[in-house]
Amino acid sequence: MSGEVTMAAGRRPDTAARWWGSLAVAALAVAAVTVTAQAVGRFHWWAGFVLVPGALIAASGGPLLLRGGGRGFVGYLLACVGGLVFAVGGLLMLGLMGRGWPLMITLPALAIAGTYVWHAADPLPAAFHRTIAMLALVTAALGITFLLLVNGVLDFGDRGWWGGFIMAGGAVILGNGLELLRHQIPYRAQAVTLAIGPGVIALLLGLRFLRDWPFNL
Structure with missing residues (x-):
């Protein structure tokens, strides 16, 4: 019993680290796009309402993706949806949707x-x-x-x-x-x-x- 408690306690810091790490990556991505848009004079502040939710959705999928299995697939879907929303927000913030829509x-x-990573046997x-x-x-x-x-x-x-x-x-x-x-x-x-x-x-x-x-x- 004590061994199971010890293992569970050991997993919690690792899980928390994954979540914090994923959120940190999302924050850095948002900051990078925002700073770039301001530097090139194409900053559209309202695009942040698309950019930030996309980053958060993608971040929520990261820790699940690392766990593998069925949860990994759910995490992959979240990361893909969030990444797509983030890409839309990035194009809008940079004013590049007219040239970047093929993405x-x-x-x-x-x-x-x-x-296909999760294909059937x-x-x-x-x-x-x-x-x-x-x-x-x-x-x-x-x-x-x-x-x-x-x-x-x-x-x-x-x-x-x-x-x-x-x-x-x-x-x-x-x-x-x-x-x-x-x-x-x-x-x-x-x-x-x-x-x-x-x-x-x-x-x-x-x-x-x-x-x-x-x-x-």
Whole structure:
């Protein structure tokens, strides 16, 4: 009994340290954005009502994330939601939403991709989860491309460049479907067939945007 009490007492300072550390990181992040906005002459004080809650929400997820397991997943969700709100607040405070809005595509996509850390052990749901996570990575790359286009770093002209991302998505679906062939699981043939169809269609559709071939619509 005394041993259990000692262990519980030992865990409390460690838990408190995690919470205080997470709050300290949130405070530093808010201070960094605020000081930067003031330094460049783009300070919008009202954005603090978005920035600070986002930092606090993200901070509440940090200690849970470190605990792992189911609580870790809840902490991850809180950290992602808070981080997204914080990013919105940061863009608003710096007056960069007009040029930084593609981050609202990239950041949620990366958050979805990160959930694969908690994928199922069964091959079929794991393959489905992996497909979603990899499609999210493709979406994140699309957001980064938009960011570069909006800020004048890239210029593809009138070319249907987005076809490459459609083809990438098709390759992800097709590849994860074919990967199921190496597993001895029920409904394997049906699952592979369901993946091949959309994958091939996406590949051809992306090719149509890139090269206007083989269809002339």
